[in-house]
Amino acid sequence: MKLFFQVIEGLAPLPPELREALSAVLEPMEVPRGTVLLRVHTVCHYLYFVEEGLTRTFYFKGGRDITDWLCPEGRFACSIVSFISGHADRRGIETLEPCRLLAIHRDALEGLCRKYHAAEHLVRRIAAMGLLEMQQRFDDLHFATAADRYRRLLQDTPALVQRVPLGMLASYLGMSPETLSRIRARI
Amino acid sequence: MKLFFQVIEGLAPLPPELREALSAVLEPMEVPRGTVLLRVHTVCHYLYFVEEGLTRTFYFKGGRDITDWLCPEGRFACSIVSFISGHADRRGIETLEPCRLLAIHRDALEGLCRKYHAAEHLVRRIAAMGLLEMQQRFDDLHFATAADRYRRLLQDTPALVQRVPLGMLASYLGMSPETLSRIRARI
């Protein structure tokens, strides 16, 4: 839980009573690689904090498996659409490595937000950080070549490149596996 | 201000005292078409609610003018990156039509959030809606053809197609003006 509170406190101050309340609703779990955390087309009830390991969010489009998001340690994983809207979404989540996770139930989180002003603030900050990341990733996709996107990934999160199979990385970056393989070959 | 409170109350309940406080910090403004609301590479201090008219967020990349976001009436406009991070960003904002706007200063908004739990909740909801929209737009860009993207726009917000010049629409959709022109011709 150390990493979790470190990250949290980097976002917003954490009054002791909220820290207590938060600890009480966290559900620690340890799962092997390949564990399905969220089945596709189901409602996402949990927000996962990755303490150790790596998860990916994915969906199927025209028979293809598309990786939508990657969460290494220190980050939050969920199906954004489903978690916020409360409806089922095509996205699913699975672990790419053995993981230590902290799961927080949607209702528990909402409860904390209702009870603690500080919790509400914290969640707002998490959402704001999500917006920033999303905008960054969006910009990349908007007007950058395949090679540029790969180079950016290498620079920003080089660890991912080592830990994610090529095919998944390719769809994450919005290109075909063959293209990614060639880009790698020529760098 | 009617539309504003309508939208707001659709997101979260609004206690009377917050309604008062919010009214007090709103800065109504009426500006002609072509007004610069945010200069590029400056800090975005205001969140704008569009009561009437249309704004666009844009930036320059390699000498090109790229439209990043379009806000018709009923929506919030700001440079997400700058407004959240507090740093200057390459994005600027201008009006594409004469506009009636409600401007809210960052500091005023933060003040309300500190004072009113309900304000914090409201802003969280706004951020969450932003995340949903962004995700939607991201998906579009991720794996859809140029024609698909245009069709989606036609379906979701047909009004924009009439109101935004072709060149700006094209970069908004991530394609060249020529391509958009051809897509239009063949539909």
Place this chain on the structure above:
DNA sequence: CGCCGAGTTGAACTGAATCAAGAAACGTGG
């Protein structure tokens, strides 16, 4: 009028996808 920016249309070019066939890596069971 004649200029000018916005939009259209055509032709050549190109980055990346697709199709196809091997090579390497991996896990599973004998």
Place this chain on the structure above:
DNA sequence: CCACGTTTCTTGATTCAGTTCAACTCGGCG
């Protein structure tokens, strides 16, 4: 611990969507 089959990755040839470059049209507007 090796052999086998499966999956993942690489490499090559071809195709295609979309860009780029360029010429032309149209509708304002000084």
